[in-house]
Amino acid sequence: MLRKKGFTLIEIMIIISIIALLSVILVPKVGAVRMESKNNSVNTNVLLIRTYMENRSGKDGNRIQNKSLDTLLKSIQVDMSSDFSGSNSLINPFNGSKSIDARGDASNKNISSSSSVLLYYSSGNLPENNEVIKSGDFPDGVNIRGTVVVVLYGSSQNSRGGYALYGIDNFGAIVRSYIVKFPAAPSLTDGSDNSDGSTIQDNVNRVIKYIKVDAIRKIITGVPNGQMYNVIQGPLYNDLKEEFTPGDSSKHIVNPYHLNKDAIDDDGYHTNGDPGISYDYSIICNANPGDYSSMDSKYAGYPGNVVVYVTNNPVGYVVYGVDKNGNTISKTPVNLSTEITSSMTQSLEDNVNAVSVELDKIVKKLQPSNDGDYNRRVALQSEAKNKLQELSLKNAYLPDWIGIRTDTYNFSTGISVIVELKPENLENIKNFKGAVIVDVLQDGSGYEVYGIDYMGNNYAYKKIQNSGD
Numbered sequence: 001m002l003r004k005k006g007f008t009l010i011e012i013m014i015i016i017s018i019i020a021l022l023s024v025i026l027v028p029k030v031g032a033v034r035m036e037s038k039n040n041s042v043n044t045n046v047l048l049i050r051t052y053m054e055n056r057s058g059k060d061g062n063r064i065q066n067k068s069l070d071t072l073l074k075s076i077q078v079d080m081s082s083d084f085s086g087s088n089s090l091i092n093p094f095n096g097s098k099s100i101d102a103r104g105d106a107s108n109k110n111i112s113s114s115s116s117v118l119l120y121y122s123s124g125n126l127p128e129n130n131e132v133i134k135s136g137d138f139p140d141g142v143n144i145r146g147t148v149v150v151v152l153y154g155s156s157q158n159s160r161g162g163y164a165l166y167g168i169d170n171f172g173a174i175v176r177s178y179i180v181k182f183p184a185a186p187s188l189t190d191g192s193d194n195s196d197g198s199t200i201q202d203n204v205n206r207v208i209k210y211i212k213v214d215a216i217r218k219i220i221t222g223v224p225n226g227q228m229y230n231v232i233q234g235p236l237y238n239d240l241k242e243e244f245t246p247g248d249s250s251k252h253i254v255n256p257y258h259l260n261k262d263a264i265d266d267d268g269y270h271t272n273g274d275p276g277i278s279y280d281y282s283i284i285c286n287a288n289p290g291d292y293s294s295m296d297s298k299y300a301g302y303p304g305n306v307v308v309y310v311t312n313n314p315v316g317y318v319v320y321g322v323d324k325n326g327n328t329i330s331k332t333p334v335n336l337s338t339e340i341t342s343s344m345t346q347s348l349e350d351n352v353n354a355v356s357v358e359l360d361k362i363v364k365k366l367q368p369s370n371d372g373d374y375n376r377r378v379a380l381q382s383e384a385k386n387k388l389q390e391l392s393l394k395n396a397y398l399p400d401w402i403g404i405r406t407d408t409y410n411f412s413t414g415i416s417v418i419v420e421l422k423p424e425n426l427e428n429i430k431n432f433k434g435a436v437i438v439d440v441l442q443d444g445s446g447y448e449v450y451g452i453d454y455m456g457n458n459y460a461y462k463k464i465q466n467s468g469d
Helices: 009-063 069-083 200-220 225-233 236-243 342-364 373-389
Strands: 100-105 117-122 148-153 162-168 174-181 264-266 283-286 306-312 315-322 328-335 403-405 415-420 436-440 446-452 458-465
Touching (some): 009 148, 069 100, 200 236, 200 306, 200 315, 225 315, 236 264, 236 283, 236 306, 342 373, 342 436, 342 446, 373 403, 373 446
Parallel strands (some): 100 117, 264 283, 283 306, 403 415, 415 436
Antiparallel strands (some): 148 162, 306 315, 315 328, 436 446, 446 458
């Protein structure tokens, strides 16, 4: 009789033992192979980014003269997100992410990310070699494994800028680090041939324009001349910093030579003592000069800067630029007492005349009325306000002030016309410099019209009245 074919229990156990043994041997090797494959993908991504940054280094090296590091970093992020998209996307092998993110200052190392590329900037100098990158001062860790990290550095007077880049492996360690330098900076010029049009003269002119407008604001907002020095001295640094904001490409001023910063240096006045100034600035302000005789030579070692300092005789500012040889150029004093021009005062008179024409039309239409004087005056005030709003008059001294109001109880800026029932606040009215004041006559028969000049005096007075009522 034939025996049935099959495996005996012993044979089955032997087979299971062999499979188990193979699993113990092969599974870790398969896992290691997969991990090695992912790390190799990181290395490949680093090489692709390295080639990309080498190709664009000249472009960024030129642009950095006119953009802050933060602004340029965001531009790089936009460009890379466009160039590495679709089938060209860089994929983080550990999480599948394709995003390219700009994270700001590289000192922020405690981060978690699911990106494929992380972009940073650093205000320090570009590392000299790869060992510096591995020193522990750069973003790393398992929270960002699989990413390629790029750190942007600007050029300074003593160091060429560029990029440091590397990958993060499965252990969170830095691998495949590279340094890509910007092309050598051109020699210093007089600032007139910058490819982006930024010159010392342009920068000086922008600062002067701002300071003159700011000075006029201080004059006409009721600051007594005797206190003007205190008023312009204290706020100088913060005013300049707010106007020419570092990092805002629409506002900032950048040194037109090869310096990388758009920062504003406060030379000692708001600091504990005078710590000295750095080379990497575009504006140096000194609100409290100790020795005026040296102010035109003190900053000779900081080419490309705009220098602003305060004077007290006359009260105002001095603005100049420093050329490549340390010479003072485009020196311009800003005397606050002369910033109000005759054309501004003429504009105030023109505004009074324009208002008078419109009020005369109202007065000519007045009809006899049995209403009390107060009701009649209120009606005249309302009609004048509505009519004058159509003119959109600008303040004679500050054209961006176009507001209209109906009282002078509380001084506020931004006003070009005031229509009030009666002038009860004569002292407060003086603060509304450059504005046209319309007072309704007490008997309701018309108006008084005049401007307030920069000294707080009534100017170009007119009386518009219905003499037949």
